[in-house]
Amino acid sequence: MIELQGVTKTYTMGGQPVRALCQVDLSVAPGEYISVMGPSGSGKSTLLNMLGLLDRPDSGSYRLNGLATETLKEEERARLRGENIGFIFQSFQLINRLTALENIELPMMLAGVNPRERRQTATAVLAQVGLAERAGHRPGQLSGGQLQRVAIARALVMKPRLLLADEPTGNLDQAAGQDVIGVIEQLNREGITLLVVTHDINIGRRAGRRLRMVDGVIVEDIAGDGVAGATGERSASPVADLSSSAQSDAGPNANSGKATGGESGAPH
Amino acid sequence: MRLTDQIHFNWQLFHGHRVRTVLMLVAVAIGVASVIMLTSLGEGARRYIDREFSSLGNRLLIVFPGRKETTGGGPPVYGTAPRDLTLEDALALGRVRDIRQIAPIIAGTALVARDSRDREVITIGTTRGFFEVRQLTVGAGAILPARADFEAMAICVLGAKLKNELFGNRSAVGEWVRIGDRRMRVIGVLGERGESLGLDMRDLVIIPVRTAEQLFNTQGLFRLMLELREGASETETQDHLRAVIRDRHEGEDDITIVSQDSIIAAFNNILTTLTLAIGAIAAISLLVAGILIMNISLISVTQRRQEIGLLKALGASGRQVRTLFLGESLLLVSLGSLLGIAFALLVVSLLATIWPDFPLAPPLWAIPAAVITALLSGLFFSWLPAKRAAALDPVLAMRGVVG
Ligand SMILES: Nc1ncnc2c1ncn2[C@@H]1O[C@H](COP(=O)(O)OP(=O)(O)OP(=O)(O)O)[C@@H](O)[C@H]1O
Ligand SMILES: [Mg+2]
Numbered sequence: 001m002i003e004l005q006g007v008t009k010t011y012t013m014g015g016q017p018v019r020a021l022c023q024v025d026l027s028v029a030p031g032e033y034i035s036v037m038g039p040s041g042s043g044k045s046t047l048l049n050m051l052g053l054l055d056r057p058d059s060g061s062y063r064l065n066g067l068a069t070e071t072l073k074e075e076e077r078a079r080l081r082g083e084n085i086g087f088i089f090q091s092f093q094l095i096n097r098l099t100a101l102e103n104i105e106l107p108m109m110l111a112g113v114n115p116r117e118r119r120q121t122a123t124a125v126l127a128q129v130g131l132a133e134r135a136g137h138r139p140g141q142l143s144g145g146q147l148q149r150v151a152i153a154r155a156l157v158m159k160p161r162l163l164l165a166d167e168p169t170g171n172l173d174q175a176a177g178q179d180v181i182g183v184i185e186q187l188n189r190e191g192i193t194l195l196v197v198t199h200d201i202n203i204g205r206r207a208g209r210r211l212r213m214v215d216g217v218i219v220e221d222i223a224g225d226g227v228a229g230a231t232g233e234r235s236a237s238p239v240a241d242l243s244s245s246a247q248s249d250a251g252p253n254a255n256s257g258k259a260t261g262g263e264s265g266a267p268h
Numbered sequence: 269m270r271l272t273d274q275i276h277f278n279w280q281l282f283h284g285h286r287v288r289t290v291l292m293l294v295a296v297a298i299g300v301a302s303v304i305m306l307t308s309l310g311e312g313a314r315r316y317i318d319r320e321f322s323s324l325g326n327r328l329l330i331v332f333p334g335r336k337e338t339t340g341g342g343p344p345v346y347g348t349a350p351r352d353l354t355l356e357d358a359l360a361l362g363r364v365r366d367i368r369q370i371a372p373i374i375a376g377t378a379l380v381a382r383d384s385r386d387r388e389v390i391t392i393g394t395t396r397g398f399f400e401v402r403q404l405t406v407g408a409g410a411i412l413p414a415r416a417d418f419e420a421m422a423i424c425v426l427g428a429k430l431k432n433e434l435f436g437n438r439s440a441v442g443e444w445v446r447i448g449d450r451r452m453r454v455i456g457v458l459g460e461r462g463e464s465l466g467l468d469m470r471d472l473v474i475i476p477v478r479t480a481e482q483l484f485n486t487q488g489l490f491r492l493m494l495e496l497r498e499g500a501s502e503t504e505t506q507d508h509l510r511a512v513i514r515d516r517h518e519g520e521d522d523i524t525i526v527s528q529d530s531i532i533a534a535f536n537n538i539l540t541t542l543t544l545a546i547g548a549i550a551a552i553s554l555l556v557a558g559i560l561i562m563n564i565s566l567i568s569v570t571q572r573r574q575e576i577g578l579l580k581a582l583g584a585s586g587r588q589v590r591t592l593f594l595g596e597s598l599l600l601v602s603l604g605s606l607l608g609i610a611f612a613l614l615v616v617s618l619l620a621t622i623w624p625d626f627p628l629a630p631p632l633w634a635i636p637a638a639v640i641t642a643l644l645s646g647l648f649f650s651w652l653p654a655k656r657a658a659a660l661d662p663v664l665a666m667r668g669v670v671g
Contacts, residue, residue: 054581055663074586081582082584093581102280106579109269109270110582110584112270112273
């Protein structure tokens with residue numbers, strides 16, 4: 001489904017180049033559940049934006065469902081984004097003047113879907129995230145957990161095959177975070193491909209496949225124990241996490257993301 | 269994105285920014301209203317003049333002695349003194365087929381006196397036809413008799429105001445007055461009627477044309493008014509008139525013919541141009557409104573960065589975002605225009621009831637022109653903000669702001 005090859009992205013900040021991504025290779029199969037972790041500034045969001053066609057790589061190639069995205073025009077990228085990719089953001093990104101239902105309808109409205117069909121689908125999706133009775137509420141009247149569920153509903157409404165979540169629980173308390181993760185994991189079980197950027201080890205560990213980034217390089221790519229989540233309480237320290245990665249490095253799922261990453265992280 | 273959705277989306281936006289929206293609506297409305305109201309004034313003047321001329325009800329030709337060259341080079345080399353247009357010429361012209369009535373005019377000013385009262389007024393020497401052509405009626409006495417067409421008679425018709433000055437409330441008909449150095453008998457007093465085509469009909473005296481020839485010691489007519497028969501061709505008649513004059517003036521048609529229609533057309537021209545100019549000046553306020561829209565839109569783009577980024581993340585292309593922003597200002601301008609039109613029409617109809625004599629009304633083109641100018645100005649000035657919004661990088665736009 002996703003095929004990244006040698007993707008590099010460099011920003012300049014204050015005249016100095018900052019490597020946000022460096023020669024990243026990554027392939028993702030449909031239906032995978034992947035968590036992306038790593039220190040702040042390591043390029044997680046940049047990777048996600050790249051996958052979501054919000055950003056263009058400086059070099060390297062990105063094939064989405066076999067389509068070479070570098071050659072696409074901005075119009076086509078926008079359409080592809082609207083139809084195939086759902087975004088969930090840390091800060092929800094709901095429009096305050098619109099009701100929950102209207103926020104959810106927004107992607108369909110942009111795609112030109114007719115109002116009746118729009119309303120039907122949006123209502124169904126809102127029920128799916130358990131907020132059917134909040135359809136007419138505006139963001140100001142909802143709790144953080146509810147806001148993120150509305151945002152999830154909005155990400156789902158176009159029936160995308162790829163769901164990208166950038167720290168979806170970052171602004172939520174423990175319980176609400178669990179709640180939201182529960183919702184998107186359910187979606188993954190139903191077949192959607194899921195990438196979650198998180199700082200929360202307990203959440204990251206739940207994924208079937210875990211990426212760890214440092215300085216724009218994927219330094220770890222390991223198969224986890226899956227969504228079952230039974231391992232949740234067992235290990236909490238990053239050290240334990242690293243050690244477990246060492247064991248599974250030889251596993252069949254281990255893609256190498258660090259071929260040339262060795263020196264590039266140096267400036268940090 | 270569907271048009272109805274766009275309108276709805278922007279409508280919700282207006283609802284959320286009421287002060288800002290009202291401000292821009294008022295700016296556009298003022299612009300549109302001022303264009304419509306000011307051009308209504310110009311159009312009113314045009315209609316007023318049009319009505320004045322057509323109230324004469326007949327088609328007139330006015331003949332002046334001498335030729336006014338409207339084209340061609342410098343002054344004539346010799347023979348500059350034009351031949352007089354005489355009463356005999358006038359009578360000959362009166363015999364042209366399609367001429368129904370003639371009114372030769374010799375005009376000057378003379379002192380009109382009775383006892384110790386006197387007054388210097390415009391004195392018109394003419395014939396019975398003048399009363400018909402200018403649709404004058406007498407309030408007392410009679411108009412000039414047919415005999416006065418050919419004969420110098422010591423009679424006169426006074427304007428109403430002149431009569432009051434000389435006679436007060438007493439009857440003037442049958443009394444004698446002195447005009448210049450001649451004594452004449454008052455045979456009639458004109459009815460009360462205001463100004464007509466720039467001539468104050470209440471403050472003049474009318475005498476037979478032959479008498480005026482003697483009084484002013486001239487053979488030449490000041491001008492000659494001709495009334496056309498119903499359905500007569502104006503150009504053909506003009507040709508006939510010129511032929512008659514050529515016959516009588518040794519091959520020279522040294523007269524100038526001005527038709528009522530051409531005078532109306534000339535006035536129409538001038539006043540329409542004037543109205544256009546006024547409208548263009550008023551349209552400057554639409555530019556001001558456009559600049560206001562631009563400034564507010566630029567602020568709005570900055571404020572809505574996050575939303576724009578989000579829309580892009582949700583599948584909106586740059587073009588869609590631009591359309592959305594342009595649509596916002598077009599919707600705003602349309603609403604503002606409607607307000608402006610309503611306000612202007614209200615004011616115009618109010619003024620029309622206050623001054624029913626003045627035919628105040630917006631010219632046909634004013635409303636569409638004002639609206640189109642407003643729309644173009646809105647489009648032009650929101651282009652930059654819309655372009656900016658369209659070019660926003662979604663990642664940057666959404667970065668690090670709390671929702
Ligand atoms: N638009 C930009 N301009 C300049 N530098 C940028 C830009 N976007 C990202 N960067 C830099 O690229 C690097 C990677 O940023 P990114 O946002 O991907 O990090 P992250 O792993 O998501 O961090 P966090 O966990 O704090 O969200 C950082 O050093 C950041 O400062
Ligand atoms: Mg980030």
